[in-house]
Amino acid sequence: MDFGVISVLLILGFLAVYFTVYFVYAFFYVVLPMIYWGAFFAKTDDVSVENMMKLAEIKSGDIAVDLGSGDGKIVIAMAKAGAIAYGLEINPFLVWLSKRKIKKAGLLGKAFILQKDFWKEDLSKYDVIMMFQLSHVMASLEKKLDRELKPGARVLAKYFVFPNWKAKENLGMVNLYIK
Numbered sequence: 001m002d003f004g005v006i007s008v009l010l011i012l013g014f015l016a017v018y019f020t021v022y023f024v025y026a027f028f029y030v031v032l033p034m035i036y037w038g039a040f041f042a043k044t045d046d047v048s049v050e051n052m053m054k055l056a057e058i059k060s061g062d063i064a065v066d067l068g069s070g071d072g073k074i075v076i077a078m079a080k081a082g083a084i085a086y087g088l089e090i091n092p093f094l095v096w097l098s099k100r101k102i103k104k105a106g107l108l109g110k111a112f113i114l115q116k117d118f119w120k121e122d123l124s125k126y127d128v129i130m131m132f133q134l135s136h137v138m139a140s141l142e143k144k145l146d147r148e149l150k151p152g153a154r155v156l157a158k159y160f161v162f163p164n165w166k167a168k169e170n171l172g173m174v175n176l177y178i179k
Helices: 003-037 047-056 075-082 090-103 135-148
Strands: 063-067 082-087 110-116 128-131 154-158 169-171 174-178
Touching: 047 075, 047 128, 047 154, 047 174, 063 075, 075 082, 075 090, 075 110, 075 128, 082 090, 090 110, 110 154
Parallel strands: 063 082, 063 128, 082 110, 128 154
Antiparallel strands: 154 174, 169 174
């Protein structure tokens, strides 16, 4: 066989494997969660996590939650800042992944991931609420938070804004609201 033909076949084989892996990844991380659990996972960048931590001004003993906690990155950051940190995540794979990361970070007993739908949870015990939700969710979530949160609770939302609440401060793509 000619070397050129072998090279083309190798490249085509590599591309076939690459795209197969990509589509399998997309199916398990995006399509399947959306079908069964109603949301997709979008990883939060390090700068946004840092901005959330700065704006939240977490104090030791604060009780904090990340609504739709994904891979646990924000929950871990809140626990490292001194909060008793919870993540409410509906996707069982992401719950498992988050728990592994929490254990690896040495934060057992300080950070917790619960496989729960945050719409069905009472959020009144939390001092700090963090989220990265889609725009169509924010109006309903604003109403839920308005009913349930105690005065002075700090709410941090990445990128998307509440329709009626005015942000007290923003840093990058993160908005801070105070109830």
